[in-house]
Amino acid sequence: MKMNKKIRIAQFGLGPIGIACLSLLSRKNRFEVVGGIDIREALVGHSLNDVVGSSSFGSAQIYESFEALAHETPVDAVLHTVGSRANTSLEQMKPMIEAGCAIVSSCEELLFPALRAPEETALADTHCHKTGGRILGTGVNPGFVLDVLPICLTGICADVRAVYGERVVDASTRRQPLQKKVGSGLPPEAFIELEKKGLAGHAGFHESLMLIAHALGWTVGPISDSIEAVVASEQIETDHFTIEVGQTAGLHQIVHASSPEGHEIHLDLKMYQGAKDPHDYLRLDSEPPIEATVHGGIAGDLATVAALVNALPRLMQADPGVRLMTELSLPKCVV
Amino acid sequence: MKMNKKIRIAQFGLGPIGIACLSLLSRKNRFEVVGGIDIREALVGHSLNDVVGSSSFGSAQIYESFEALAHETPVDAVLHTVGSRANTSLEQMKPMIEAGCAIVSSCEELLFPALRAPEETALADTHCHKTGGRILGTGVNPGFVLDVLPICLTGICADVRAVYGERVVDASTRRQPLQKKVGSGLPPEAFIELEKKGLAGHAGFHESLMLIAHALGWTVGPISDSIEAVVASEQIETDHFTIEVGQTAGLHQIVHASSPEGHEIHLDLKMYQGAKDPHDYLRLDSEPPIEATVHGGIAGDLATVAALVNALPRLMQADPGVRLMTELSLPKCVV
Numbered sequence: 022m023k024m025n026k027k028i029r030i031a032q033f034g035l036g037p038i039g040i041a042c043l044s045l046l047s048r049k050n051r052f053e054v055v056g057g058i059d060i061r062e063a064l065v066g067h068s069l070n071d072v073v074g075s076s077s078f079g080s081a082q083i084y085e086s087f088e089a090l091a092h093e094t095p096v097d098a099v100l101h102t103v104g105s106r107a108n109t110s111l112e113q114m115k116p117m118i119e120a121g122c123a124i125v126s127s128c129e130e131l132l133f134p135a136l137r138a139p140e141e142t143a144l145a146d147t148h149c150h151k152t153g154g155r156i157l158g159t160g161v162n163p164g165f166v167l168d169v170l171p172i173c174l175t176g177i178c179a180d181v182r183a184v185y186g187e188r189v190v191d192a193s194t195r196r197q198p199l200q201k202k203v204g205s206g207l208p209p210e211a212f213i214e215l216e217k218k219g220l221a222g223h224a225g226f227h228e229s230l231m232l233i234a235h236a237l238g239w240t241v242g243p244i245s246d247s248i249e250a251v252v253a254s255e256q257i258e259t260d261h262f263t264i265e266v267g268q269t270a271g272l273h274q275i276v277h278a279s280s281p282e283g284h285e286i287h288l289d290l291k292m293y294q295g296a297k298d299p300h301d302y303l304r305l306d307s308e309p310p311i312e313a314t315v316h317g318g319i320a321g322d323l324a325t326v327a328a329l330v331n332a333l334p335r336l337m338q339a340d341p342g343v344r345l346m347t348e349l350s351l352p353k354c355v356v
Numbered sequence: 357m358k359m360n361k362k363i364r365i366a367q368f369g370l371g372p373i374g375i376a377c378l379s380l381l382s383r384k385n386r387f388e389v390v391g392g393i394d395i396r397e398a399l400v401g402h403s404l405n406d407v408v409g410s411s412s413f414g415s416a417q418i419y420e421s422f423e424a425l426a427h428e429t430p431v432d433a434v435l436h437t438v439g440s441r442a443n444t445s446l447e448q449m450k451p452m453i454e455a456g457c458a459i460v461s462s463c464e465e466l467l468f469p470a471l472r473a474p475e476e477t478a479l480a481d482t483h484c485h486k487t488g489g490r491i492l493g494t495g496v497n498p499g500f501v502l503d504v505l506p507i508c509l510t511g512i513c514a515d516v517r518a519v520y521g522e523r524v525v526d527a528s529t530r531r532q533p534l535q536k537k538v539g540s541g542l543p544p545e546a547f548i549e550l551e552k553k554g555l556a557g558h559a560g561f562h563e564s565l566m567l568i569a570h571a572l573g574w575t576v577g578p579i580s581d582s583i584e585a586v587v588a589s590e591q592i593e594t595d596h597f598t599i600e601v602g603q604t605a606g607l608h609q610i611v612h613a614s615s616p617e618g619h620e621i622h623l624d625l626k627m628y629q630g631a632k633d634p635h636d637y638l639r640l641d642s643e644p645p646i647e648a649t650v651h652g653g654i655a656g657d658l659a660t661v662a663a664l665v666n667a668l669p670r671l672m673q674a675d676p677g678v679r680l681m682t683e684l685s686l687p688k689c690v691v
Binding site for chain 1: 496505508509516642645650656660666667681682683689690
């Protein structure tokens with residue numbers, strides 16, 4: 022399938038990731054940005070050029086809703102960069118599905134939406150089949166380092182017994198919202214309490230595990246999840262936070278599950294301010310065994326943004342429905 | 357697309373890789389092996405069980421041709437593990453295409469067949485569209501380590517300027533035909549002469565480079581190719597060869613190409629008896645930059661065999677035609 026026409030794309034959510042998506046889209050030939058969507062009244066009606074600080078977007082404006090934008094101009098695709106919860110995101114996407122759009126989302130739970138929102142996912146999938154709509158959740162983590170990449174490596178394995186992944190991220194290199202999400206500056210007990218309520222921590226970790234299990238055809242039992250605050254042993258200053266000794270510098274989280282047949286998935290994430298030796302490490306207990314390191318780790322919000330933009334043309338070539346990264350063609354950088 | 361019925365599969369070529377394919381197929385639930393094909397008269401008419409040393413294959417036999425096998429039983433798919441040349445392989449595949457089969461091949465040039473056999477590839481593609489046939493060339497190298505894996509890593513890049521890959525293989529761990537192909541025991545001049553005639557060396561290296569260029573949308577200029585014999589500095593004994601000092605222990609080959617826009621691909625392969633520190637190393641000059649090592653390298657003929665078997669269900673879900681690895685869904689190990 023060749024697509025010579027530019028993809029007419031809308032940006033839903035103009036936070037730091039949404040703005041970065043727009044910057045990247047403006048550098049790619051495949052896309053024509055037709056507008057932005059944000060609920061903040063202060064932004065609505067402004068031109069994208071003003072908000073992004075660019076001259077690439079012509080007369081494209083910011084609208085208060087997808088419907089308002091779609092009323093003005095046809096939309097082929099949406100980049101959705103608002104929120105982490107599958108059910109909220111799927112609700113927001115209803116008018117986009119109705120319009121037959123392809124929607125790539127940074128919503129972490131959408132990496133494997135059947136885990137937390139099975140009914141909403143089934144409804145959205147049925148809706149997509151009627152309209153030609155498509156939905157995909159992706160990113161770097163979840164969406165690549167601890168799920169897609171190890172799954173890809175199993176492609177040259179005759180058999181796989183276990184998948185181990187370890188990711189160490191220096192949160193001080195990341196955007197403010199991520200630094201906040203890992204608890205920066207909170208008393209450790211306050212961070213753990215927020216995390217238990219789903220108001221802090223790393224979203225999408227269970228989804229990474231489930232995508233691996235699903236890809237490999239493993240029926241895993243309950244996911245064990247251990248999380249603790251990493252506490253600052255010296256004062257840490259970042260662009261966004263000052264963290265005193267004894268306060269939370271970030272998190273260390275491990276998820277693990279196994280199947281009755283003895284399959285195991287074990288994912289270990291350390292994401293804190295000032296983490297030493299950031300890296301991604303993968304080990305497959307497999308035939309042949311595989312052990313790989315991404316030196317320095319794949320970090321940086323630019324990678325997240327690129328993962329979203331790069332997935333879009335591949336999503337548009339997939340069958341309509343709520344899709345998984347394992348159902349799209351091989352990841353690649355789009356021109 | 358669910359496929360509950362087993363895939364009825366034939367094994368074309370009963371060399372070491374073909375036999376290993378049969379062993380792996382017999383361990384997987386997705387496949388039913390309906391027969392083997394080999395031109396060697398001594399094998400024709402024998403049962404697969406006898407030749408593989410197994411009891412998994414029931415009454416499945418060895419036939420002298422695909423037509424003879426297909427006359428007896430329906431065939432959905434073929435694993436083709438004979439030869440390195442695209443035009444020869446595509447000729448062999450004509451009756452399989454005619455039968456609408458999905459064919460996964462270890463033929464190195466089929467990784468990117470348009471490079472060496474553009475007309476034959478276009479004809480086969482047209483033929484496939486008529487019959488529902490599908491063709492894919494894959495493996496570990498070419499097919500994964502120096503092409504599919506770096507392409508996959510570009511999926512989280514905003515931009516890529518260059519792709520560097522380095523692979524070091526200890527040939528002594530590999531099958532006899534591979535040890536022979538790298539020139540083991542030959543005088544260095546004799547190896548280079550054979551290589552220039554296409555009778556020795558690593559097939560598919562240019563194809564790896566071209567698959568990367570194609571995936572990233574780069575129009576690269578002529579491929580520069582430097583090859584030299586790695587000469588034994590001490591006597592080397594393997595299961596298959598004794599290599600004296602001064603004779604060829606293997607090869608060191610580099611392929612390189614660039615585009616007018618400044619894109620570069622540089623692939624470096626060392627494959628010789630007794631190579632120290634075998635590994636695969638990938639580096640992307642990209643945003644963000646990426647550097648990864650597969651410790652010990654993905655070597656071993658089992659990985660090659662697994663790559664072929666694992667690709668088959670994904671090929672069957674792709675559109676009919678001559679397909680590339682970049683067009684199939686994400687690699688994964690099949691159950």
